[in-house]
Amino acid sequence: MATVVFAAIILLSLVLALLAARGRDVLRIEEYLVAGRSFGGVLLFFLAVGEIYSIGTMVGLPGGIYAEGAGYGIWFLGYILLAYPVGYFLAPLVWRAGERYGALTFPDVLKGHYGSRLLEVTAALTFFAYLIPWAQLQFTGLQVALGALGFGVSPTTATAVAATIAFAYIIFSGVRAPANISILKDILLFGAIVIVGVAAASAAGGISNVFGSAEQLNPSSSRIEGGQAMTFALTTIVFQAFGFITLTTPFIFTGRSEATVKRTYIVMPLYMLMYPFLILAAYYAISAAPNLEQPNAALFAASVELLPPWLLGLVAGAAALSGLLILAVLSLTIGGVLSRNITPNLTDTSQRRLTQVVVTVYLIVTAALTILAPTLMLDLISLAYFFVTQLLPALFGVLFVRRFSALGITAGLVAGNATVLLLHFSQTNTAGINIGLIALLVNFLVTIVVSAVSKNRSSLAPVAASRRPRTRQVERSTT
Amino acid sequence: MGYFNPWSVVVGLVIPFVAVVGGVAVLGRSEAVVLGMPIVYFWVFLWFVLTTVCLAASWYLFDRGDFEDEEAFEEQREEEGEV
Numbered sequence: 001m002a003t004v005v006f007a008a009i010i011l012l013s014l015v016l017a018l019l020a021a022r023g024r025d026v027l028r029i030e031e032y033l034v035a036g037r038s039f040g041g042v043l044l045f046f047l048a049v050g051e052i053y054s055i056g057t058m059v060g061l062p063g064g065i066y067a068e069g070a071g072y073g074i075w076f077l078g079y080i081l082l083a084y085p086v087g088y089f090l091a092p093l094v095w096r097a098g099e100r101y102g103a104l105t106f107p108d109v110l111k112g113h114y115g116s117r118l119l120e121v122t123a124a125l126t127f128f129a130y131l132i133p134w135a136q137l138q139f140t141g142l143q144v145a146l147g148a149l150g151f152g153v154s155p156t157t158a159t160a161v162a163a164t165i166a167f168a169y170i171i172f173s174g175v176r177a178p179a180n181i182s183i184l185k186d187i188l189l190f191g192a193i194v195i196v197g198v199a200a201a202s203a204a205g206g207i208s209n210v211f212g213s214a215e216q217l218n219p220s221s222s223r224i225e226g227g228q229a230m231t232f233a234l235t236t237i238v239f240q241a242f243g244f245i246t247l248t249t250p251f252i253f254t255g256r257s258e259a260t261v262k263r264t265y266i267v268m269p270l271y272m273l274m275y276p277f278l279i280l281a282a283y284y285a286i287s288a289a290p291n292l293e294q295p296n297a298a299l300f301a302a303s304v305e306l307l308p309p310w311l312l313g314l315v316a317g318a319a320a321l322s323g324l325l326i327l328a329v330l331s332l333t334i335g336g337v338l339s340r341n342i343t344p345n346l347t348d349t350s351q352r353r354l355t356q357v358v359v360t361v362y363l364i365v366t367a368a369l370t371i372l373a374p375t376l377m378l379d380l381i382s383l384a385y386f387f388v389t390q391l392l393p394a395l396f397g398v399l400f401v402r403r404f405s406a407l408g409i410t411a412g413l414v415a416g417n418a419t420v421l422l423l424h425f426s427q428t429n430t431a432g433i434n435i436g437l438i439a440l441l442v443n444f445l446v447t448i449v450v451s452a453v454s455k456n457r458s459s460l461a462p463v464a465a466s467r468r469p470r471t472r473q474v475e476r477s478t479t
Numbered sequence: 480m481g482y483f484n485p486w487s488v489v490v491g492l493v494i495p496f497v498a499v500v501g502g503v504a505v506l507g508r509s510e511a512v513v514l515g516m517p518i519v520y521f522w523v524f525l526w527f528v529l530t531t532v533c534l535a536a537s538w539y540l541f542d543r544g545d546f547e548d549e550e551a552f553e554e555q556r557e558e559e560g561e562v
Binding site: 006070071073078081082084085087088089093154206207208209210211222223224225230233234237240256257258259260262263265266267268269270272276279349404464465474 | 482483488491492495496499500501504507508509510512514515516517518519523524526527528530531533534535537538542544549550553
């Protein structure tokens with residue numbers, strides 16, 4: 001029964017993907033990547049929610065709490081929550097920059113603003129660096145979700161099937177497919193999580209019992225114990241709240257106006273009201289299913305105990321859908337960045353062929369990494385943010401800071417990424433401080449110093465200094 | 480930066496940041512329990528709602544006026560689309 005429900009959900013999503021293309025010329029690249037900048041508040045909300053609350057949320061958060069306790073739960077909730085105030089103020093400007101430069105990708109914005117090939121390519125490579133752990137995150141979640149259904153499929157088969165479905169979504173409809181599927185997935189996800197949470201609370205005999213039993217097994221599970229865990233939680237919240245804006249540029253561009261983008265951010269925190277239920281499920285798993293070999297499986301360990309088979313199928317289906325959706329969007333992002341920013345001079349035919357090869361290689365490599373080196377999902381999220389947040393000085397240069405030069409930003413990006421690699425792979429002890437934050441400080445410092453000595457800054461005004469083309473604003477500013 | 484209304488920044492950005500980051504720093508080690516859950520979770524959950532309240536306040540009190548004509552234009556376009 002679980003399998004039937006699961007299969008029905010996946011089939012329905014494929015139908016939605018096909019329907020999404022009706023009446024649209026998806027072969028036009030702008031339509032394909034940013035839906036012609038046409039999404040109103042509702043679609044924008046669902047696409048955004050669909051991208052943000054990925055399988056990393058549903059499967060990764062309980063796994064993080066299960067393995068690392070409250071510190072991980074809190075940094076995860078805190079950074080997403082604070083990303084919305086940051087987005088409320090910055091995202092409309094990102095949208096304006098996108099429109100001003102006709103950008104479909106973030107490196108497009110840099111190309112338009114600075115006209116520097118070097119910076120454009122460096123930024124594109126930074127994007128690729130973050131996309132690897134981000135895809136690993138989705139694949140890990142998909143493996144866990146399929147494993148919970150008890151098919152006994154090998155991880156290799158599971159990842160191969162997942163990659164194929166993700167590819168099928170976008171081949172027909174571009175970004176419209178994920179937006180349509182998002183609506184199905186967001187509703188299923190919300191429902192599934194509420195059901196698991198309520199079942200956990202009632203099985204344990206009340207909310208306080210859920211936390212109480214977990215605490216008996218592991219006293220530190222419901223508090224942030226130790227200075228390092230606290231430092232890590234606080235620095236990660238702040239660092240990733242700002243990194244979020246660089247990670248979400250692709251969907252900001254799909255909005256149809258600055259006002260639409262701004263208003264969408266006001267209501268986004270409310271979708272987070274599903275998290276209390278997910279947290280309950282996570283703490284239930286700590287006491288009900290101790291000693292899991294794979295902490296990522298915590299949510300499904302709880303679900304198997306609590307739910308009838310058809311509901312288990314629903315939960316696994318919602319989780320799988322969210323993972324597949326992100327893989328589809330990631331493939332779109334890779335294709336877009338590659339064809340527009342790395343090899344813009346190829347003909348359409350060789351462009352398309354190269355994109356397909358690279359997307360395939362990317363899916364295979366990340367799938368292989370997932371199988372060879374299983375990682376706690378929340379650690380993969382952190383790793384992705386280490387890289388993508390390094391684009392922040394570039395974004396600030398475009399939006400606000402006229403003094404930053406293209407060479408300065410490029411040098412900063414290289415220094416930031418190098419710092420991340422060095423600190424991450426040498427496993428240096430930073431006293432709990434998020435290493436992405438350290439790298440970002442290095443990045444800003446190098447950007448400022450190199451900008452001071454190099455002179456190729458943009459001749460264009462920063463985006464925030466330009467007004468939207470409106471008569472009333474002009475009148476007001478002259479008085 | 481003339482783009483941002485300073486009051487809007489205080490209400491929509493500074494207050495949520497101070498409340499959430501400060502709240503986690505102060506309450507993260509507490510053993511107090513509210514509604515059956517550790518107080519740090521209760522505090523963060525509370526701010527899911529309060530952050531939207533703050534952002535709505537920023538929008539309706541300070542920022543909306545700047546977008547009036549853009550919103551009017553959008554409404555017009557929507558009506559035309561329905562005809």
